[in-house]
Amino acid sequence: MSQSAGRTHALVLAGGGAYGAYEAGVAQALVTGASPSTDRQPLVPRIVAGTSAGAFNAALFVSAAERGLAAAVDHQTRTWLHDVAGDDGCGNGVFRFRLDATRLVDPRCFEADRALPFVQFAEDAMLLANDLARRALNMCAPDGTIEQRLLELIDVSVLVSTEPFSRVIRRDVAPDSIRRSDHVLQIAATNWKTGALRIFSNDDFSDDKAAGIIRAATAIPGLFPSVDVDGEPYVDASFVLNTPLKQPIDAGADVLHVVYFNPDVDTVPLPRLRNTVSTLNRAVLITLGAMVNRDIEIASRVNLALDVLGKSGGATSAAEARALVHEAGSRRAAGGEASSSHRRVEIHRYHAREPIGPTFRWLSFERDHLERLMAHGFEDAAHHDCRVSRCILAD
Numbered sequence: 001m002s003q004s005a006g007r008t009h010a011l012v013l014a015g016g017g018a019y020g021a022y023e024a025g026v027a028q029a030l031v032t033g034a035s036p037s038t039d040r041q042p043l044v045p046r047i048v049a050g051t052s053a054g055a056f057n058a059a060l061f062v063s064a065a066e067r068g069l070a071a072a073v074d075h076q077t078r079t080w081l082h083d084v085a086g087d088d089g090c091g092n093g094v095f096r097f098r099l100d101a102t103r104l105v106d107p108r109c110f111e112a113d114r115a116l117p118f119v120q121f122a123e124d125a126m127l128l129a130n131d132l133a134r135r136a137l138n139m140c141a142p143d144g145t146i147e148q149r150l151l152e153l154i155d156v157s158v159l160v161s162t163e164p165f166s167r168v169i170r171r172d173v174a175p176d177s178i179r180r181s182d183h184v185l186q187i188a189a190t191n192w193k194t195g196a197l198r199i200f201s202n203d204d205f206s207d208d209k210a211a212g213i214i215r216a217a218t219a220i221p222g223l224f225p226s227v228d229v230d231g232e233p234y235v236d237a238s239f240v241l242n243t244p245l246k247q248p249i250d251a252g253a254d255v256l257h258v259v260y261f262n263p264d265v266d267t268v269p270l271p272r273l274r275n276t277v278s279t280l281n282r283a284v285l286i287t288l289g290a291m292v293n294r295d296i297e298i299a300s301r302v303n304l305a306l307d308v309l310g311k312s313g314g315a316t317s318a319a320e321a322r323a324l325v326h327e328a329g330s331r332r333a334a335g336g337e338a339s340s341s342h343r344r345v346e347i348h349r350y351h352a353r354e355p356i357g358p359t360f361r362w363l364s365f366e367r368d369h370l371e372r373l374m375a376h377g378f379e380d381a382a383h384h385d386c387r388v389s390r391c392i393l394a395d
Contacts, residue, residue, distance in 0.1 A: 007346075011045040011061070012245060014260035014292070015238035017220075017362030021084075021370040023057050024076040025377025026350045030257060031069045035381045037348045037391075042069065043257065047248045049186035052238045054259070055217035056169075059210075060203075062185045063174040075172070077374065083168045085367035088112060092365035093168040093225070096161050098124035124161070131158050139251040157225045164219070166211055175210035178202050186247050188237040189217040192226040197240050199247055200229075243292040245299065245347075255346040258296070259377075262288050262351060285385035296347055300392045303344045348394045350381050355385025 012028070013023045029035045030043040050058030057076060064075035086092040090109035103109045103117045110117065135153050178185055179202055187200045200213045209229060216227035216234035226233035243260055271278040361369065386393070 005387055007045045007254040008252045009033050009043060010047035010049060010246060010248035012243055012256055012258045013050040013054025013057045014243045015054055015236065016261040017053055018365050018370065019261035019362055019373060020053030020057050021080045021262050021373040022352065022377035023054060024080050025374035026381040026394055027257045028073045029378045029381035031073045035384050037384045047184040047251050047253050049244045049248050051188045051242055051244055052218050052236045055187040056214055058185055058187060059173050059214055062181050062183050063177045064301045065183050079172045081367055083172060085365055085370055094165045094365055096164055097130060098159050098161055122196065151288040157223055160224060162215060162224055166215060169211045169214050173210060173214060175205040175207050180360060184251055187213060187217050187243060188241050188244050189234040190237040190240050192233040193234045197237060204319060242288050243295060245295045249345060256349060258349045260292055260351045296392055299345050299347055349389050352376060
C-alpha cells in the first residue's frame with residue numbers, strides 16, 4: 001500500500017459540521033506517516049476533494065500546502081482549535097444567533113471592538129424587521145391558501161448570521177495559494193435554483209469569489225442561507241454528494257482516502273422512548289451511509305469488471321465489454337475497451353465506527369469537543385485496519 005509505482009492519491013473529505021475536526025485528525029495521521037494505510041509513509045495527496053465541512057478542510061489544506069504538507073495539516077488543526085472554536089470566548093467562529101442579548105453583557109465580546117456588539121444588535125434588528133415586513137406583505141397575497149402563507153412566515157436561517165465564518169475564511173484561506181497550488185482542489189456545492197451539482201476547482205478561487213464558494217459549499221439548507229456565486233444561489237451538497245469519489249477518479253486518482261464521520265448505524269442504539277431528534281439523527285445516518293456505501297460499491301464493481309475483462313483473454317466481445325463496465329460503473333466505456341477513467345482503484349475509508357458524544361453535536365464548536373473529535377480521528381487513522389474498515393483494494 002505504499003505510494004510507489006506512480007499511483008495518484010486523493011484525500012476525500014465529507015460533510016459533518018463540527019465533525020470536520022475528526023477529518024483534520026485523520027489528515028494529521030495520514031500526512032505524518034502514522035497510518036498503516038500508507039505503509040507508515042507520509043501521504044502526498046495529488047487531489048483534495050470536499051463537501052460541506054470537508055470543503056472547508058480541503059481549502060485550508062491546499063491553502064497551506066505550498067509550505068509543506070505538515071504545515072498544511074498544522075494549519076487545519078490551528079484553524080479548528082482556535083478560530084473555529086473561538087479563542088475570544090465570545091461565541092464560535094461559524095455562526096451566531098441574531099439579537100442575542102447575552103453578547104451585550106459578556107465582557108469577552110467587547111475585547112476586540114467595544115462598539116461591535118451594539119452595532120451588530122442594531123443591524124440584526126433592522127434586518128429582522130425588514131424580513132418580517134416582507135413576510136407580512138406576503139400574508140396579504142391573494143394566491144395560495146392561508147395555511148401555506150402561514151408556513152412561509154417561518155425561516156430559521158434569517159435568525160442565524162454566518163458572518164463569524166466569513167471572517168475565519170478570510171483569515172485562514174488563501175485564494176492566491178490555492179490558484180497556484182500543484183494540488184487539485186475539488187469543492188462540491190448544489191445550485192439551489194436548479195438542483196445541479198457544481199465542482200469548484202483551483203482556478204475558480206479568485207480573490208473576490210473564494211469566500212463565497214466556501215460559504216456556499218457549507219450552507220446547510222434551512223439553517224444557513226444560500227450564497228450567490230456567479231449570480232446563482234448555491235448551498236451545501238451533502239445530500240447530493242456527501243463523499244465526492246467520482247470527481248477525484250476522473251481527475252486521475254488511483255488511491256482514495258475517504259474520510260467521513262458517520263458511525264455505522266447498527267452501533268447507534270435505538271432510544272428507549274421514540275423522539276424526533278433521535279429519529280432525524282438515524283435518518284441522516286442511514287441516508288449518508290447509504291450514499292457512501294453505494295459509491296464505494298460502484299468502484300468495487302468496476303474493479304471486478306475490469307478483472308473479468310482482463311482474464312477473458314479476448315473471449316469477451318467488444319459489446320459485452322462495454323455492457324459489463326457500463327453496468328458496473330454506470331458509465332459507458334469507449335471504443336469497446338475500458339476507458340482511462342475505468343481502471344482499478346483502491347479506497348481506504350476512515351470513519352467513526354461508534355458515536356462520539358451525544359446525538360446531534362454537529363453544531364457544537366466548543367474547543368474540548370473539537371479536540372476529542374480530532375484525537376479520535378487521529379487514532380482511527382493510526383490504527384486503520386482494512387478488514388474492519390472494508391477497504392476496496394486494487395487487486
